[in-house]
Amino acid sequence: MELDDMKTAWRELDRRIDAGAEVDRRIWKELKLEQTRSTLSWLAGWPLLELVIDILAVLLVGAFLAGHIHAARYAVPAIMLQVAAILKLSATIRQLAMIARIDYAAPVVAIQRQLAALRALRGRTTMWIFLLALLLWTPLAIVGAKALLGLDLYRAFGPLWIALNVALGVAVIPLAIWIARRHAGWFRNSRVMQQLADDIAGRSLTRATGHLDEITRFEDER
């Protein structure tokens, strides 16, 4: 097929589009644009929710830390949680700043680069949250039990329990990554779980960075 053939085929396709466009025109007329929820609202929806949660986390852990700053057994896990919460909050703010700059009316290559960079950031952030969660769930249990129930987990379960849980968290990391990489099919019925598996396995990040490479090659004039 030479270029002339392609243009002929394109004109034929154009004619068929014209024939079908009348149906689509009716759909457009009925569309209530102001009220229609965009599927692209994923862009800002989740990060806004995360922003609220992140701010709450920083405030709550900060309040706990302020009240237990002189008790190392509580201050140390609280500091670990607070550092993680602040890092997470800064990543969320960075995402929202990137989203605010996206203008679909801007040149295609520039916007696709921004979107790919955003996906890479989200992929990286989710992967790190998962890893940190497995390591920090014991400090979270210590701080949460004291804050919500007044319970001292050191006394209730002993230092051995705490050490075992930390070790378990570390041990589960490679297992979870292995499952996410080798058995992603287990999650096919749930889009959320599939996305999480992709993030944990690093597939989301690989796809996003692959897309960034593709854009760079496209921009390259050689």
Next chain:
Amino acid sequence: MPEATTTMATDSLRDRFEALFERHRKIIFKVANTYCRHDEDRRDLAQEISVQLWRAFPGYDAQRSFSTWMYRVALNVAISFARRASQRDRHMVTLDDSTAEPIDDRAATHEADERVHALQRIIDGLGDLDRALMLLYLDDHSYREIAEVLGISETNVATKINRLKQRIRKDVRSNPSE
């Protein structure tokens, strides 16, 4: 009265948008057809593009070409949509007799069908950005216009189109049915 003024302003904006949209709406269907193979996906994408066009319209500079503006929005939305769809579906849509869905079921000739299918197969094999370039080129846009929509130089457009032509010739040679 301020509420009435706001309503009037919105109506006026909507009227202007509708008038421009009506004149150029084929762009949406061309883009949707280029990035989607199934009717349902095409409709979803067309709807998504329409919504984003309306949302972006207050920022449209009337001194500039509406079709360029519309192509940019439509292509940006389409590429995002296609990426999300491919991640969800985890399969490539390949065109064969069982999945082919010509826009108009009343196909004119068998030969026309074959050319359209061949064209769609070639487009399907292109990356998202090459697909956008091909769409604009086949739609008889100048290199300058293509460069403006995509945000690359005219030289780059020319280089890429030449490469695409070579690739298509090579592709056709290895599929002699075309």
